[in-house]
Amino acid sequence: MTLNQFAIVESTLREGEQFVGANFSSDDKLEIARALDEFGVEYLELTSAAASPKSKRDCQRIAGLGLNTKVLTHIRCHQEDAKIALDAGVDGINLVIGTSYFLREYSHGKDIDTIIELASEVLTFIREQAPEVELRFSTEDSFRSTYEDLSRVYLALDKLGVVDRFGIADTVGVSTPNRVYDLVRMVRAQTDAYIEFHGHNDTGCAIANCYAALDAGATHIDTTVLGIGERNGIAPLAGFIARMYAEDKELIKQKYNLPALAPVHEIVSQKVGLPIPVNHYIVGDCAFNHKAGIHTKAMLNNANAYEIIDPTDFGLNRNIQITHKLTGWHAIANRVSQLGLDLSISKIKTLTKQIKEMADQKDLTLNEVDDLLWAAAQAPNSVPSNRK
């Protein structure tokens, strides 16, 4: 395990933009980029500068912020896309082209020889124009590509001496840890370049696959906040951090600014209109909640009994319920609905603020919160309650 060598390629501003609810404004992107930089990810991947004039301007603005994180843009394997990307002033360019039967047949129509020829041209062109730019070449849908095809591509492109990093992508989320390990191992044996892994989560193995990739010698891991992306997305940042923290807590505390993890989730959650799932890793409302008597008894004796992640390292609390100061309006809305009450969103947001403030002062019980919600539903200016 090359734990201390790995870097995060945070792709909320690229893969995440392909999520159904994501339509980031330029200012949104800057806010998210700054929040991710504050957390300390090593790379930010942005939507192709060639996608639209706005996309290019966004690349230029974010590259010009002077962040600690390196700024990449993700482009198709096209000379025209490369020219625009170079003009955007980014630190690195991530090229991608599909190598599986499905994508060769139904996406771009090129055979492996043509892919090698095209990639060689574009990679050499970029390297000539910009000797300092980090260059990644990725084989989309790697796990439905043959080892023979992948080997031919990697070996041919490695010989050019211009690729910094090869990307292995589980584009359809079909792979399992053993298969990721085997493929990364093969590439590791064929080249000294860095290896990036990008894993979709359709069958629930994205985080375990990232972990297996590192175990096999990969160096760069793609994540997005909340895992947003095409379909149900890729490895979520908080889940990957949870996994690595469980492996080497001190390393992760040293590499990243852990209390900045929850704020970036709140920002992205708001921008995409997707509440943070209550059972999301680390930052979900119930990640550190303990309920069964057998659990709580042991927890009162020693917090390690049922927790391998210390919430306070992330500026968070355990035993989180809807009655605490970190609650959110979606949780309160659910409680309102469970009680059969009817309140407007603005009222619920005001109540949420009020509950947060009260919880800051004293321990609240669920009954006290419920009383507050009932009272609000019966106030004169509320919408009618359906309480009998």
Next chain:
Amino acid sequence: MTLNQFAIVESTLREGEQFVGANFSSDDKLEIARALDEFGVEYLELTSAAASPKSKRDCQRIAGLGLNTKVLTHIRCHQEDAKIALDAGVDGINLVIGTSYFLREYSHGKDIDTIIELASEVLTFIREQAPEVELRFSTEDSFRSTYEDLSRVYLALDKLGVVDRFGIADTVGVSTPNRVYDLVRMVRAQTDAYIEFHGHNDTGCAIANCYAALDAGATHIDTTVLGIGERNGIAPLAGFIARMYAEDKELIKQKYNLPALAPVHEIVSQKVGLPIPVNHYIVGDCAFNHKAGIHTKAMLNNANAYEIIDPTDFGLNRNIQITHKLTGWHAIANRVSQLGLDLSISKIKTLTKQIKEMADQKDLTLNEVDDLLWAAAQAPNSVPSNRK
């Protein structure tokens, strides 16, 4: 891989009851039990009959329904709990006791010899009383227990000749697929009993760990709907099904009634007041959503290009957005909030119904839905909109 031998132990009515938002009534439990039986899970695990008089009555009622699925109750390794469980008329009893240093020290205070002695007594007692009852013995927190301790326990109890199934539990969600594989392999080598795996998801490996357990010879896998449970829960049913479908589609279509998967999620989601996360496996609103031009182009040519799961096998559609007939009020509420509008929950639910009905008649665009929401916000009996 012993794919065709595995069985699901569905624990929404036990582990799921330990989720912060879960407080099922007896009728809720019956409804969930029937819906899971309709989907075709092999086992239902219920909260200990010894937990409360209501828990015992719930066990008796569900055991008396004549479901196809076998009904189990999960108890502590106590003679008294065992007596009550036997009286509940269930098909099987799942015993559990912690074997890790943390749980021995901070939960029950017993050493390994005492655990073996106690478990032998309880297991033998149950077997004498009920020769036909399925008996599982599980080592809680197996992955922070030593191989030496676990071996002593399994070998001693296996000799009794009364255990049908040993349970291996990743209680704190710390394990990885390789470690699960190794431990299951060890137990597989020591006994002919069935092996059950229970995996928490704190570090994102629960589904991959279930898969690794099967690969190593496990036979029974614990799941809950939406993955609900202590903290952020265990392997989610839909995610485990997605993984196994990717492995052997025909087998999964034959074993389970796939169109019944989404309905059981809607029921549980409603009972616990937790919206189905939009990026949840298979049943989440965006699981089959495609957005980027490069993806949609290929999808129009061949749906396999970016999908390894066919949504129609589950009675679902691809390209699912908020403008379709399967939308829910939480999604519409988010859209309302994104638009800066303010509507009551009852109004949002009415609008959702209206949108569902309109979508049944024709394809809706997001603009048409937005127009509907704006109009509702401006109607005389709505709460004031904050539109300038």
